[in-house]
Amino acid sequence: MTDQTWNALLRDQLAWHWTTQLRERIDGLTDDEYFWEPAPGCWSVRPRGSGAAPVQAGCGTMTIDFAMPQPDPPPFTTIAWRLGHVIVGVLAVRNAAHFGRAPTDYQSFEYATTAAAALAQLDAEYATWLAGVESLGEAGLARSCGEAEGPYAGRPLAALVLHINRELIHHLAEVCLLRDLYQHTHEETRREAN
Template sequence: MDADELDWNRTLREQWEFHWNHQLRARLESLTDDEYFWSPVPDAWTVRPRDGSTSPVRHGAGDFTVDYTFPEPVPAAFTTIAWRLAHVIVGVLATRNAAHFGAPEVSYETWEYAGDAATALDQLRTQLDIWLAGVAGLGDAGLRVPVGEKEPYPEAPMADLVLHINRELIHHLSEVCLLRDLYAHTASTTNGATR
């Protein structure tokens, strides 16, 4: 096949969709609230009820906030599944959906974070659907258009952003799966699980 005939838009979407359909979706569907909040180390960053957070910075518009501080600590704080999903939902997807595909403006400060695993997974699926529909709507020509001032590298083509988002999704959601494995082999068989 000639490179000029290749459907680059479909190819970029399929990179993510294959991983989602064959590696991640089934692994995430049964996520429990205990796993969602589980912290294998003390003082991990997570999503917490607004009145229960001791984090120096608490982002969120609803009943739950996400832990954060700036500058970030060294070493970086360990983060729970809840925190990692919040990052993917808001920082990776929802802000990009707003910047590029007409979704409502959002930020870490204005997001209503999920207080349970099922709600977080619903938020994830919603943002993924918006992202994939937006990317599909770009066609091949739209992949060549610069991303603009809402991104750190405004002259980069949209294809670069799609590849970056694919990497972020694969990376962070694979971490979630690893934490689920760790939970299954440690916390679920002991009384030492912490929240």
């Protein structure tokens, strides 16, 4: 039996997926893939003023589409939207609440104008999250989440770490699948580029 701590195991779970299954698969993401709308009425990240969603949030030249409450069924979302959700809603908001990042939310975030910029934002937030989890040690994982996590305030931070691991693995796998779909439905464009 190895001398692993729960903190290391939780970090390793995410880091393994990030390194072996997720990050390399989205490396080199193009702007065409990033903004591609595979179905009518997609939610995406768009130039300010060009969206049709009830809410278009963001502080820069780009906004992210959403609505509260969410429509039933919810609109299909682009790679840009899914990355925006992961970068802001999954990581940046939690990094701000727990690990000293400047406060942010969907409304105040400056969304990337390119796929490369979005991947840089993703890498930065992921690195902050992973370092933050490591800084918790074993005792920090048992500490309660606090007010930032609303109805889950009394749950241990370990539960939040598990939730974030699931969210990252789930949503980034969706991004990989959408990228595969784009590449298989745009085969001729890919051949022309080579």
